[in-house]
Amino acid sequence: MGAQRCAVIGIGQTKYNSVRDDVSIAGLCREAAIRALEDAQLGWSDIEAVVIGKAPDMFEGVVMPESYLTDALGASGKPIIRVHTAGSVGGSTALVAASLVQSGVHSRVLTVAFEKQSESDAMWALSRPIPFSPPTLAGAGGYFAPLIRAYIRRSGAPSHIGMKVAVKDRLNALKNPYAHLHLDDISMEKVEESPMLWDPIRYLETCPSSDGACAMVLGDEKIASASGKPPAWIHGSAMRSEPTMFAGRDAVNPRAGQDCAKDLYSQAGITNPRKQIDMAEIYVPFSWYEPMWMENLGFAELGQGWKMTDEGATSLDGDLPVNCSGGVLSSNPIGASGMIRFAESALQVRGMAGEHQVQDCNLALGHAYGGGSQYFSMWLVGSKKPN
Amino acid sequence: MADVEQSEIDPNAPVTKISTPIELKYHFTAGRAASRFMRGLMKKKILGQRCPSCLKVYVPPRGSCASCGVPTEEEVELPPKGIVTTYCIVNVPFYGQKIKIPYVTGTILIDGADIGFMHLLQEVEAEEVRMGMRVEAVWQDDSEMVPGLESIKYFRPTGEEDAPFEEYKEYV
Numbered sequence: 001m002g003a004q005r006c007a008v009i010g011i012g013q014t015k016y017n018s019v020r021d022d023v024s025i026a027g028l029c030r031e032a033a034i035r036a037l038e039d040a041q042l043g044w045s046d047i048e049a050v051v052i053g054k055a056p057d058m059f060e061g062v063v064m065p066e067s068y069l070t071d072a073l074g075a076s077g078k079p080i081i082r083v084h085t086a087g088s089v090g091g092s093t094a095l096v097a098a099s100l101v102q103s104g105v106h107s108r109v110l111t112v113a114f115e116k117q118s119e120s121d122a123m124w125a126l127s128r129p130i131p132f133s134p135p136t137l138a139g140a141g142g143y144f145a146p147l148i149r150a151y152i153r154r155s156g157a158p159s160h161i162g163m164k165v166a167v168k169d170r171l172n173a174l175k176n177p178y179a180h181l182h183l184d185d186i187s188m189e190k191v192e193e194s195p196m197l198w199d200p201i202r203y204l205e206t207c208p209s210s211d212g213a214c215a216m217v218l219g220d221e222k223i224a225s226a227s228g229k230p231p232a233w234i235h236g237s238a239m240r241s242e243p244t245m246f247a248g249r250d251a252v253n254p255r256a257g258q259d260c261a262k263d264l265y266s267q268a269g270i271t272n273p274r275k276q277i278d279m280a281e282i283y284v285p286f287s288w289y290e291p292m293w294m295e296n297l298g299f300a301e302l303g304q305g306w307k308m309t310d311e312g313a314t315s316l317d318g319d320l321p322v323n324c325s326g327g328v329l330s331s332n333p334i335g336a337s338g339m340i341r342f343a344e345s346a347l348q349v350r351g352m353a354g355e356h357q358v359q360d361c362n363l364a365l366g367h368a369y370g371g372g373s374q375y376f377s378m379w380l381v382g383s384k385k386p387n
Numbered sequence: 388m389a390d391v392e393q394s395e396i397d398p399n400a401p402v403t404k405i406s407t408p409i410e411l412k413y414h415f416t417a418g419r420a421a422s423r424f425m426r427g428l429m430k431k432k433i434l435g436q437r438c439p440s441c442l443k444v445y446v447p448p449r450g451s452c453a454s455c456g457v458p459t460e461e462e463v464e465l466p467p468k469g470i471v472t473t474y475c476i477v478n479v480p481f482y483g484q485k486i487k488i489p490y491v492t493g494t495i496l497i498d499g500a501d502i503g504f505m506h507l508l509q510e511v512e513a514e515e516v517r518m519g520m521r522v523e524a525v526w527q528d529d530s531e532m533v534p535g536l537e538s539i540k541y542f543r544p545t546g547e548e549d550a551p552f553e554e555y556k557e558y559v
Binding site for chain 2: 021022061119121123124127128129131132133134135136137138139141142145146147149150153154195196197198199243245246247248249252
């Protein structure tokens with residue numbers, strides 16, 4: 001397709017927390033950006049363009065972050081672009097940044113995604129009544145709970161699967177210093193006893209509200225090859241979307257997600273994703289979404305995804321470790337959550353994931369979804385240069 | 388008006404947060420299909436539209452079928468009855484909440500429709516709600532009727548036998 005090679009050469013994350021009132025949104029983004037530049041061993045003047053993403057405007061009332069953040073992100077006199085795809089935005093922001101390198105337009109691009117949930121009320125923002133409809137909306141959980149119930153009915157999955165994912169991801173988070181939740185005493189009993197918020201979703205089966213930002217520096221082949229640290233080469237990238245409501249839609253296993261994964265795998269020559277991919281960071285805001293996405297992404301047959309969780313295949317020492325960072329269940333600055341998945345997959349193939357590093361990780365998947373499961377963005381990154 | 392916290396306590400303390408409420412009023416143009424649907428609700432009628440290509444019936448109608456990319460013009464009147472395909476028991480309080488918790492929201496598939504919509508389930512204990520449960524609309528009093536789904540106060544069980552999963556599995 002004539003695309004130029006592109007790689008991640010710098011990654012920066014803030015510590016994710018419920019309240020970061022020591023910094024403004026601009027300060028939060030700058031903190032992540034400076035860490036990414038330091039990792040890339042580059043300065044502000046080396047950056048040619050900036051691509052940013054955040055969650056929908058009502059989440060924190062900042063309508064034009066591309067204007068407000070120009071200065072803080074060193075974008076004066078350079079192009080700055082804002083990307084907008086609900087919860088998947090962190091992923092699609094990284095892909096738009098990558099496309100500026102892959103197209104040959106720029107050689108070094110900074111991409112940043114953020115959310116400061118403490119300055120906002122996402123639950124309120126997601127529960128605004130739809131005109132001419134009863135005011136039944138109750139946040140993301142209210143939308144996804146019926147789909148989870150449908151998945152459980154369709155697959156016949158036992159009820160402990162959701163709890164198992166909740167425990168696994170929190171144990172992984174203990175190995176990630178950036179993770180928001182560090183629940184030392186997490187257990188199946190603790191999850192089971194936690195309140196049912198949106199039956200069948202329990203409190204400990206849902207993600208926290210976090211403040212945080214994530215940034216990456218992307219470089220072209222020349223820059224990445226000369227980098228002093230291992231780059232994460234992009235082997236494939238894809239985005240798909242579909243309407244939220246249409247007759248015949250499978251909202252549990254959306255077509256857009258399946259098509260996105262197929263496109264991604266064909267770019268990288270993947271015929272057996274479970275065998276060929278070494279680890280995956282996927283967007284799991286409610287624990288049941290791990291088995292659901294295992295099926296949507298083609299790692300498991302239809303109705304069989306929960307068995308991967310049950311057998312421990314998705315654990316840190318399993319054959320396909322999933323969300324070794326602790327995932328969205330342990331840190332959820334919404335606008336950044338997708339980019340964290342992409343950045344964590346890159347950290348793994350660079351061998352820089354620290355205590356939650358997967359051994360011999362050469363190819364990793366970063367995944368994000370958003371809206372009513374209608375936006376998908378994914379990439380595959382590898383330790384070796386793609387053919 | 389900005390509500391400045393902290394600085395009122397200590398004039399030298401840094402301002403870490405201000406609250407700035409924003410009010411937003413907007414006009415909503417419903418379009419032809421939704422307008423007919425909403426006017427129908429005021430007369431206690433549920434009006435859907437059938438896609439000429441895949442023959443699926445949309446309730447509410449949208450004027451087009453997103454799968455086939457064609458206008459939906461044929462109007463179909465459906466009964467105010469159907470099944471709960473799936474549901475959620477909401478037990479989380481939040482700012483701006485209009486309904487007392489716990490409450491049950493269900494995806495209601497009206498008999499003859501091919502797509503469900505969310506509505507409230509009442510006159511049933513939360514733990515008694517089931518997938519496949521047959522329900523009927525309870526209308527607002529005549530004086531309370533509005534052009535919208537709020538003309539239906541809620542759905543309640545009819546007491547009929549549940550629909551078997553095979554019958555509605557394509558809709559969940």
